[in-house]
Every structure is written in structure tokens, then in C-alpha cells.
Amino acid sequence: xxxxxxxxxxxxxxxxxxxxxxxxxxxxxxxxxxxxxxxxxxxxxxxxxxxxxxxxxxxxxxxxxxxxxxxxxxxxxxxxxxxxxxxxxxxxxxxxxxxxxxxxxxxxxxxxxxxxxxxxxxxxxxxxxxxxxxxxxxxxxxxxxxxxxxxxxxxxxxxxxxxxxxx
Amino acid sequence: xxxxxxxxxxxxxxxxxxxxxxxxxxxxxxxxxxxxxxxxxxxxxxxxxxxxxxxxxxxxxxxxxxxxxxxxxxxxxxxxxxxxxxxxxxxxxxxxxxxxxxxxxxxxxxxxxxxxxxxxxxxxxxxxxxxxxxxxxxxxxxxxxxxxxxxxxxxxxxxxxxxxxxx
Numbered sequence: 001x002x003x004x005x006x007x008x009x010x011x012x013x014x015x016x017x018x019x020x021x022x023x024x025x026x027x028x029x030x031x032x033x034x035x036x037x038x039x040x041x042x043x044x045x046x047x048x049x050x051x052x053x054x055x056x057x058x059x060x061x062x063x064x065x066x067x068x069x070x071x072x073x074x075x076x077x078x079x080x081x082x083x084x085x086x087x088x089x090x091x092x093x094x095x096x097x098x099x100x101x102x103x104x105x106x107x108x109x110x111x112x113x114x115x116x117x118x119x120x121x122x123x124x125x126x127x128x129x130x131x132x133x134x135x136x137x138x139x140x141x142x143x144x145x146x147x148x149x150x151x152x153x154x155x156x157x158x159x160x161x162x163x164x165x166x167x
Numbered sequence: 168x169x170x171x172x173x174x175x176x177x178x179x180x181x182x183x184x185x186x187x188x189x190x191x192x193x194x195x196x197x198x199x200x201x202x203x204x205x206x207x208x209x210x211x212x213x214x215x216x217x218x219x220x221x222x223x224x225x226x227x228x229x230x231x232x233x234x235x236x237x238x239x240x241x242x243x244x245x246x247x248x249x250x251x252x253x254x255x256x257x258x259x260x261x262x263x264x265x266x267x268x269x270x271x272x273x274x275x276x277x278x279x280x281x282x283x284x285x286x287x288x289x290x291x292x293x294x295x296x297x298x299x300x301x302x303x304x305x306x307x308x309x310x311x312x313x314x315x316x317x318x319x320x321x322x323x324x325x326x327x328x329x330x331x332x333x334x
Contacts (some may be wrong), residue, residue: 054268090257095265101221
């Protein structure tokens with residue numbers, strides 16, 4: 001994996017989730033955004049809550065130490081129709097923020113609206129449109145999968161725009 | 168502070184909160200429940216979210232390592248009328264669970280109903296009644312304050328009942 005040099009910026013985007021948490025690392029170098037890696041941390045349903053959260057925590061620490069990003073971009077949570085989901089995702093989100101802080105990496109919080117506007121210029125863009133633009137902007141041969149990882153890459157790209165990193 | 172001997176059990180109760188998180192340690196020895204310590208972790212409002220959560224995490228690790236409990240009892244979150252509060256408290260709760268798991272201390276999750284029933288025998292007991300019984304059961308000269316710490320001690324006492332620790 002390409003490590004960070006002094007002029008480069010690496011942003012890790014995170015799509016906060018409990019059962020499945022997506023992550024994606026984007027490297028900005030020579031005015032180009034390049035995908036370093038992406039993936040998903042999945043925790044088994046029948047495992048106790050604290051064990052699942054601890055798995056997320058330790059996996060994230062491992063990823064952050066390996067990739068050494070300058071920023072971590074995490075999607076904000078505003079609204080879920082399902083209360084249980086909102087509570088579970090917020091549990092995971094607390095763990096993500098502490099993991100980032102443990103590695104002394106600054107966080108940028110991103111709204112879904114910001115992702116849509118940054119990638120497509122349209123605040124009501126569909127998921128497919130975001131995924132199409134993510135693939136295009138990162139010059140990926142195939143659409144990133146699963147969806148959680150694709151969302152995470154989109155969040156990282158949005159953070160790059162908000163931080164005015166030239167591409 | 169009295170440290171744990173082989174026959175004793177220490178339970179740390181936690182009232183999960185974001186701005187203020189209550190904790191209270193109960194020692195069970197010689198068929199008596201005794202209050203070891205209680206208090207509150209408060210984080211300043213104008214501090215960034217990740218810093219506040221990291222403060223909660225590091226303070227809890229310090230408390231757990233100092234007290235060395237056999238169990239950590241944490242109140243479950245079901246319902247908040249305010250969605251923002253639910254999300255914030257859930258962030259803190261995720262951090263609490265990871266801190267406990269980091270110290271390899273088993274967790275017991277407690278519902279507000281269980282606290283009311285265990286301490287007063289009545290599922291719709293008022294807050295004052297719970298605080299009165301907490302003070303009485305722990306032979307405290309004054310009611311524990313602030314409320315967050317009192318709630319945490321009640322949660323620890325409830326856990327003792329659910330785990331059938333004789334008092």
C-alpha cells in the first residue's frame with residue numbers, strides 16, 4: 001500500500017454502521033484523487049454488543065495505523081425511521097470517533113447532503129448517481145462494492161472537496 | 168480505596184450520558200452492600216465531539232483500572248423524546264462498552280424498569296423513591312449527588328440483585 005509522503009493527503013471516509021461499517025481511503029497526489037483501499041468491517045449478529053463494538057474499535061485502529069491518514073471523514077447521523085437502528089449506529093459512531101482520536105487524527109463530519117452536492121452538484125441525487133460519480137472520480141475499473149464501502153469512498157471524496165484539496 | 172479480595176464482588180454502575188456521565192461503585196462483602204465511590208464525568212459543551220468522547224473513554228479506563236470491578240452495569244437506552252439526545256447518549260454508550268471490553272470486564276445491561284423493580288418492588292416508582300432506597304441500602308449519611316451518580320449507584324445495586332449477590 002502506498003504510504004503517505006509529505007505532499008500527499010490521505011482521507012479515510014467512514015460510513016458508520018453497526019452490522020456493517022464501510023471504509024474507504026482516498027489518496028490525493030499530484031492533483032489526482034486515487035483510491036488506496038476500501039472495505040467493510042462486518043460483525044456477527046449473534047455476538048454480544050460490547051464484543052461487536054470492540055471488534056469495530058480494534059479493526060479501525062489497525063486500519064488507521066496502516067493507512068496513516070491526515071483526516072477521517074465520518075457521516076453525521078440525523079434521522080432514522082427505525083429508533084433501534086439509530087441507537088445502534090450511534091453506538092458504533094462513538095467508537096469510530098474515539099478510535100480516530102486515539103490515533104490523534106482530525107475528524108471532519110459530513111452530512112449526506114454535502115456528499116450529494118460535492119459529487120453530483122445536486123442535493124437530491126440518487127444512490128446510483130453517487131456510486132457512478134465515485135467510480136468515475138477515482139478511475140475505478142468496476143463500481144466499488146459493497147455499498148457501505150462505496151458510500152465511504154464518496155464521503156472521503158466529499159471531505160476532499162470541503163477541505164479544498166485540488167484535484 | 169478498598170480493593171477487591173477473592174470473596175468480594177465490586178460492581179460499577181453507569182448512567183450513560185454525554186454531557187454528564189454518572190458512575191458508582193458498590194462493593195459486596197460479608198453480605199453487605201457498601202458504596203466505594205461515586206461521581207460524574209462531565210465534558211464541556213463547547214469542546215469537539217471526538218474530544219468529549221475521548222475524555223469519557225480515558226476517564227472510564229482510569230476508573231475501571233483503579234476500582235477493578237468484576238462487572239460493569241450499564242443502563243439500556245430505549246426511548247428519548249429528543250432524537251439528538253438519543254444519538255448523543257448512544258455515542259457515549261458505545262464508548263462505555265468499548266472501555267469495559269478493553270479492560271475485559273463483563274457487562275450487564277439493565278433496563279430502567281429493572282432498576283425500579285429491584286430497588287422498590289414497583290415498576291413505576293418515582294426518581295425520589297429510587298434515590299431514597301439507594302441511600303438506605305448503601306447506608307449513606309446523605310443522598311448521593313448529583314443525580315447522575317445516584318442513578319449509577321441504583322444501577323449497580325440492581326445488577327447485584329439480578330446477579331443474585333446475597334446482601
